[in-house]
Amino acid sequence: METLLLSRIQFGANISFHILFPTITIALSWVLLFFKLRFSATGDMRWMDAYRFWVKVFALSFAMGVVSGITMSFQFGTNWPGFMETVGNIAGPLLAYEVLTAFFLEAVFLGIMLFGFSRVPGWLHTLATFLVAFGTLMSAFWILVLNSWMHTPAGFEMRDGVAHATDWFAIIFNPSMPYRLLHMLLASGLTVAFLIAGFSAFRWLIGDRSDEVRLTLKTGIVLAAVLIPAQIFAGDLHGLNTLEHQPQKVAAMEANWETGPNVPLVLFALPDQEARENRFEIAIPNGASIVLKHDPDGVVPGLNDFVAEDGTLLHPPVAPVFWSFRVMVGVGVLMLLMSWAGAYLLWRRGTDGMNPWLLRGFVAMSFSGWLATLAGWYTTEIGRQPWLVQGVMKTADAVADVPAPMVMGTLVAYLVVYAVLIAAYVGVLFYLARKAASGQMPEPMTPQSGDAPVRLVPAE
């Protein structure tokens, strides 16, 4: 294989592995702050137990996110030097602000949050928890600003082939940023909601009837039930925004070849890019026009509009975008059904009246947020191809001139490490849940104030 494709696979693998963990930590940090605040307000140990279990998951996820994030920052240079050479004047400050305002804040206060519980006053520990949550949010903000700018660049001008910033406000609040940020934050919330619901259900099923499990099961299901309609709404807005700025991506998502009115909503098809048609298509008449234009006669863009005179494709590969989009939507629908069924049962019958099969369903969906998030990112990022920065530079123009075998070698090494780590991560989460369910957690810690010489207690 050639260097370009291998480099793309390598970056795709790294960023896919990386995003799994921030997706958890962005929202879990706020859930932890919620647990901590409830404990501070009520003194009820259930909240502290919940905090102590989930802070372990947080610590582990955070470490995975940090180390895979460092990898990303180096790969800009090792594999994609053209990116920074062309748009470094815009990407650079955004990344710098992420490091300065987010990374250090997270890293320093994480130490206090995890290890400082018995070393600092309660309020300072709560403050550290807040600052970690705030730091992860800032990190998400800056990186999504940059990512959105790559989709909908604004506030710059090209001079001698290099982008120069002209309006920082326009760069930061570029057209797709608010939608993408909201969509991603809600995705993080849903991922965590299903993770908490799934592991609480798991503990319940293996016999854990503690107050803590009742509390977290309810927290997870209610959070999911509240967030999923918001996410569907936000996703629709984001899709309409994409239709406006990147119509070729939406055309690929819908596998629609010809521009026109009364475009059907394709439910199933095997898009054939060679023949430029769909095979085995099952579709709802006028569906896409209704979804995208809210009118059966609405004109929807087609892929054939995005082919240059000389036959060069200016639209993304159709099948991956079409299918990732369907996986994301499918998981979303499943999330809606599960969380509302769960919430209904909780409301009618309480935790003890939960149907065991529904609980098993939640266990099965513990990591469904990962699937939906990845599918969503594949939709939008593959959907941006062949552009690296929409309309400004192509992916092929940024790649490093590194021998293909070298890229291949390191790719294999990364994949092996990532596979082992994901297996270990999931394994350890279930191990922690089993251990918590069998009541082998250490005796509850009580907050102390002052700096009395206390042991260094890790949040392992």
Next chain:
Amino acid sequence: MMTLFGDPAVWLPIVFASLMGLSILIYVVLDGYDLGVGVLFPFADDDEKDRMIASIGPFWDANETWLVLAIGLLLVAFPVAHGVILTALYLPVAVMLIGLILRGVSFEFRAKAPAPRKRLWNNAFFAGSLMTSVAQGYMLGLYIMGLEWAPATIAFALLTALFLTVGYSFIGATWLILKTGDDLQKKAVRWARRGLLGAVGGIAAVSVASPLVSPRIFEKWFAMPEFLLLAPLPVMSLLLIGALWMMLRHLPHEHDHWSWVPYLTAMGLFALAFAGLAYSFYPYVVPEYLTIYEAAAAPESLFIILAGTVFVLPTIVGYTVLAYVIFRGKATELRYD
């Protein structure tokens, strides 16, 4: 406002090169100690390993962030150099990254995985720390050799890889002298004594090799009056090495007196060595090929980063100090469940 200090195309690259240099130096003396603790792992027993981890647990993540800042500054301030340097160092960078991944996650896994797996994650922590140290030393050597891959330069890079690894174990040992007591502290003193030899060897090798490789660097050091003006650098280094050697023969003292001095002195030694390197390579960011002025990003973009940095960096230093104050004292006991 940008012209306040003269031509922004002149002063901004200098400011950013200084900031980047400062980040690298802070990274080396901070992450250096926790990498060093990892490199020393096989020499400790299980109980000592727990205490060694306890001594770095609250700090390692923030320490590593200085590397992200340094590489980020290279990326944002000198985008062209960033591409040239990192593509030339493709393999060692990959080794370092995998090492950083392994050791970073091992902190958490060794504490959370089932007990029988702990040994495995201890090994991963050691392997990751070793890979990172070796790769960084190798990159340093190759950088000094002008980023050329030839048998002689690779041999030199392997040498600096060895020396930097031992150097990290040295600064790691001095950290353990500060943060531990009893037998582990005595052990750490022995480790530090041995490690000091490696650190001295590394500084000597680089000091001899870089003027030999580059006539330009030779000229910068051995012309008059530069030679005399620069004399304090090697002289102070020798004094610090001598002081360390004497100190390490007598530590630990009763009531733990002076236990903080070796780490501080080690920091001083690393800073002096770094200052020497920085002087040698200025104004180049890619040795003999690309100066900081040629590689710098647009002044407007640099200025907007600088504006933020001026406010944020003191804040970062402030809460870093807070963390070190909160976790001051000996890391005596660590509890696992």
